[in-house]
Amino acid sequence: MSNFYWGIDLGGTKIECAVMQYADDHCVLRKRLPTEGEQGYQHVLGQIKKLIDQCAEEVGEYPKSVGFGTPGTLDPATGNMKNCNSTHLNGQPLDKDLQALLGCPVKLANDANCFALAEATLGIAKQIKPDAEVVFGIIMGTGVGSGIVVNGKVLNGCHGIAGEWGHNVLEANGAPCYCGKQGCVETVLSGKGLERYYREHSDSNLSLPSIVSMASQGDKFAKQTIDRMHSYFGLAVASIINVIDPDVIVVGGGVGNIDSLYSEGRDAILPHLFNPTLNTVLAKPALGDSAGVFGAAMLVK
Incomplete structure (x- = not known):
């Protein structure tokens, strides 16, 4: 019987492996290699194999199965990857190729799903509400991604x-959004979207942390940007609560570091909510940059 369960976070610039101990979920090894996606799909597969082999040598055991967090989604209809910003993965049967390469079963999930799974089972949701049935994980950074975990399992x-x-x-x-639509949540609430809004109204180009700081100092356009963020955050999150009614919403990414999201942003949810009170907990993540690779490992625990 294996002592460990394994996860890989397949990112655009790095591939990270975590080897976790079954007994206590302790991470015994984390190791990274560059993705080098510009060299093509087959090269990336080779980098994954190299990383797995290096880790197996260090822990003295080859994996029986591996969970993978990916920058896109495996399409159930075609069996191929789609919606990957690492475009060399699109159209590829990644799970089948990995299983053939590694000689063991693999399980894939979007990186936002892995974030949500890690925070639900090992991170902040487990700490503050261990009996949570539904956890919604949001990554609000350069883009906006999210995942749903129900009873400890990713909903695909x-x-x-x-x-x-x-x-x-x-x-x-x-x-316009890269997906082809206009006015997506990502275009409004991502860090880039907030910075663009400020730039268009102020004629100044500031980073999001600077905009937050300027808002606290009374800058008219910065305050307008942050107030608009609160309002749209409330509207967008209320639709999630009305549909899946999560116990906990974990908000990661750079935008999730803005403290006022958990006060003014939370207050902006209630006017759009079907329920007269808001009992869902909004929380910052506990696992930092470990969440993706830990969540990938949890896929095969």
């Missing part, structure tokens, strides 16, 4: 896109 959905909250239309006739 019929099309493999469960939790794709970032591509619901939030602002009619808003900014």
Whole structure:
């Protein structure tokens, strides 16, 4: 019987492996290699194999199965990857190729799903509400991603896109999104979206942390940007609560570091909520950059 369960976080610039101990979920080894995606799909597969072999040598055991967090989704209809910003993965039967390469079963999930799974089972949701049935994990950074965990399991959905909250239309006739629509949650509430809004109204180009700081100092356009963020965050999150009614919503990414999301942003949810009170807990993540690779490992625990 194996002592460990394994996860790989397949990122655009790095591939990270975590080897976790069954007995106590302790991480006994974390190791990284560069992805080098510009060298193509087969090269990336080779990097994954090299990393697995190096880790197996260090822990003295080859994996019986491996969970993978990926920058896109495996389409249940075609068996191929889709929606990957690491475009060399799109259209590839990644799970089948990995199983053949590694000689063991693999399980894939979107990186936002892995974030949600880790925070639900090992991170902040487990700490503050260990009996939580439904956890919704949001990554609000350069883009916006999210995942749903129900009773400790990732919800994938019929099309493999469960939790794709970032591509619901939030602002009619808003900014164009790479997905082809306009005004998606991602265009409004991502760090880039907030910075763009400030730039368009102030003619100044500031980073999001600077905009937050300027808002606290009374800058008119910075305050307008942050107030708008609160309002749209409330509207967008209320739709999630009305549909899946999560116990905990974990908000990661750079935008999730803005403290006022958990006060003014939370207050902005209630006017759009079907329920007269809001009992869902909004929380910052506990696992930092470990969440993705830990969540990948949890896929095969």
